[in-house]
Amino acid sequence: MTQLTPSGIRRLEQQGCSAEDWARILVADEASLKYIRNVRFSGACTIGTFAKSFEMPGGIHKHTGIFNATLHNVSIGDDCCVENIKNYIANYDIADNCFIENVDIILCDGPSSFGNGVEVAVLNETGGREVTIHDQLTAHEAYIEAMYRHRPALIDQLKHFAAARVAERTSSRGTIGSHATIVDTGYIKNMYVGPWAKVEGAGRLKNGTLNSRKEAPIHIGYGVIADDFIVQDGSSVEDCTTISRCYVGQACSLGHGYSASDSLFFCNCQEENGEACAIFAGPFTVTHHKSTLLIAGMFSFMNAGSGSNQSNHMYKLGPIHQGALERGAKTSSDSYILWPARIGAFSLVMGRHSSNPDTSALPFSYLIEKKGETYLAPAVNLRSVGTVRDAQKWPKRDKRHAEGRLDQVNFNLLSPYTIDKMMQGLKILNELEQLSGPTSDVYAYQSAKISNTALHRGQQLYRIAIQKFLGNSLISRLERIDTSTAESILEGIKPTSTMGHGIWLDLAGLIAPKESITAILDEVERGSVTSAAQLNARLRALHAAYYDYEWTWAYDKMLDYYGLYADHITIEDLIAIVEQWQESVVQLDRMLYADAKKEFSLSAKTGFGFDGTPHTAEADFEQVRGAFESNPFVTETMAHIERKSALGRDIIAMLKQAL
Numbered sequence: 338m339t340q341l342t343p344s345g346i347r348r349l350e351q352q353g354c355s356a357e358d359w360a361r362i363l364v365a366d367e368a369s370l371k372y373i374r375n376v377r378f379s380g381a382c383t384i385g386t387f388a389k390s391f392e393m394p395g396g397i398h399k400h401t402g403i404f405n406a407t408l409h410n411v412s413i414g415d416d417c418c419v420e421n422i423k424n425y426i427a428n429y430d431i432a433d434n435c436f437i438e439n440v441d442i443i444l445c446d447g448p449s450s451f452g453n454g455v456e457v458a459v460l461n462e463t464g465g466r467e468v469t470i471h472d473q474l475t476a477h478e479a480y481i482e483a484m485y486r487h488r489p490a491l492i493d494q495l496k497h498f499a500a501a502r503v504a505e506r507t508s509s510r511g512t513i514g515s516h517a518t519i520v521d522t523g524y525i526k527n528m529y530v531g532p533w534a535k536v537e538g539a540g541r542l543k544n545g546t547l548n549s550r551k552e553a554p555i556h557i558g559y560g561v562i563a564d565d566f567i568v569q570d571g572s573s574v575e576d577c578t579t580i581s582r583c584y585v586g587q588a589c590s591l592g593h594g595y596s597a598s599d600s601l602f603f604c605n606c607q608e609e610n611g612e613a614c615a616i617f618a619g620p621f622t623v624t625h626h627k628s629t630l631l632i633a634g635m636f637s638f639m640n641a642g643s644g645s646n647q648s649n650h651m652y653k654l655g656p657i658h659q660g661a662l663e664r665g666a667k668t669s670s671d672s673y674i675l676w677p678a679r680i681g682a683f684s685l686v687m688g689r690h691s692s693n694p695d696t697s698a699l700p701f702s703y704l705i706e707k708k709g710e711t712y713l714a715p716a717v718n719l720r721s722v723g724t725v726r727d728a729q730k731w732p733k734r735d736k737r738h739a740e741g742r743l744d745q746v747n748f749n750l751l752s753p754y755t756i757d758k759m760m761q762g763l764k765i766l767n768e769l770e771q772l773s774g775p776t777s778d779v780y781a782y783q784s785a786k787i788s789n790t791a792l793h794r795g796q797q798l799y800r801i802a803i804q805k806f807l808g809n810s811l812i813s814r815l816e817r818i819d820t821s822t823a824e825s826i827l828e829g830i831k832p833t834s835t836m837g838h839g840i841w842l843d844l845a846g847l848i849a850p851k852e853s854i855t856a857i858l859d860e861v862e863r864g865s866v867t868s869a870a871q872l873n874a875r876l877r878a879l880h881a882a883y884y885d886y887e888w889t890w891a892y893d894k895m896l897d898y899y900g901l902y903a904d905h906i907t908i909e910d911l912i913a914i915v916e917q918w919q920e921s922v923v924q925l926d927r928m929l930y931a932d933a934k935k936e937f938s939l940s941a942k943t944g945f946g947f948d949g950t951p952h953t954a955e956a957d958f959e960q961v962r963g964a965f966e967s968n969p970f971v972t973e974t975m976a977h978i979e980r981k982s983a984l985g986r987d988i989i990a991m992l993k994q995a996l
Contacts, residue, residue: 372402380410445511454503469499476845692784715795720928745880808918810891837889919985
């Protein structure tokens, strides 16, 4: 970079440019000065070369350069186009190949951390569970900071980690990364705009980070207003969405006028039309409806029906209540829950529930309102085709780039976390039956009622799922060990990891043994883990070891469930477990098959075949929805029955051969 020559200064002045002090204006090449017109300079500015053109939609080419702008303490890299800045750009470093056009103002005013360090009052609007956001935040770190307030020393360390990252990111100059685009946008203040980000038509962006990268660019669309925020790579915020004090994780989509304040959205969330306030939206939290409000709740793998609502205010001490829908829970249209409440994993909430239910020990249930009361149907969601379809689609809908994923997401429907809940649930149902008698019409649990039919069906479904999981784990183990002799089999199935015993937790997508998580948190408190990056690395390693730890847990539970002893287990015992697994898999698949068939029933064809006969309705339905027998889910279910039956026969034959 060199100072301008007298001839260069004269040329710029002839092209409508001016400067407070030309000596502070440095250029890379005076040959590019012809592409600088009507520009006012102040402070220290550096200007790169302008040798290329941008090809615009429609085939128009715009040569790089600076046109109609006011610049104060700005550095501009090579081959940028900066044009039609209504007010000014101040205190910014603009990297190579950026396109900035028709913008009101871009400024950095004093030292800023660009959204890093903002405290989000999640779950409790009045405070007490604040999460300090930063550009390396994961769902799991946020979960710990929000939910482990009973460990103040741990929280202090997490706050220290965040403060260190804030210090690293604090600067008196804003940044616009290479290949970024900012067009038709209003007010931009104290922003870090990462490489390849595209901002089109936003209204206001203030104190934020767009953590974009070439492999996963960020898009900010028309009418967006965002204050005190961080958006991670691969995400989009569109169509007049408003966010304030929010963190938006990787590959999220917010649009269609969505409104959110004091909320965290982690990877692959889709939020449209509705409203969020003080929510912890774990991975794959989805809401699409204008009438839906999510407030003061924790969710993950969740789908909110239209008109879903919660209340955190009892008009006494303020909006202090919170609740949780554990992973995979859904709400139907017009559902309502009065916080505090806790809904078990993979449950469905229908109707209005004001009795503060806690069904966390009864996963895969339906909560149904009948005449103002909450009725619970335990385990019935295990046989729902929708539950299995959800579990299959989540991995396919993970839009994150393969490299650099922050959140460690376990997609398993059946895991030590859910199976342990089922075992608790089965114990609860058995105790209810013993206390009230097997012929009682209704059983009372917490603030809900369970019908006789629902209780016995729940017992059956929990047993089937438990047997399926234990069999799955055993077969997976057998496929990885030496099975040539009975001795090698019995030795090979013994766990090789000491981790995995006891309770398992779901840390917003990461499923892991409580003892392992506790050990890591103890290290954080002792100072052995000294940064957010180190904490994330430890949690990532924990996620990678899931299947080793899972077998440790499953082996313990298998012995306990079937009444076996480690020193006396036999090949015959293993054969019996595989046979029960085979029976459970087929039984559950046939239930799913029957549930799917309901979608092709006569009542499902209502509204088809307008202006025709019943035969027309049948033909119309088949053209739109296809035939039941050829439905992809149905054919896959039948193929799954065949595959698992064959696998069971093969495993049993192998075990018998080892006798």
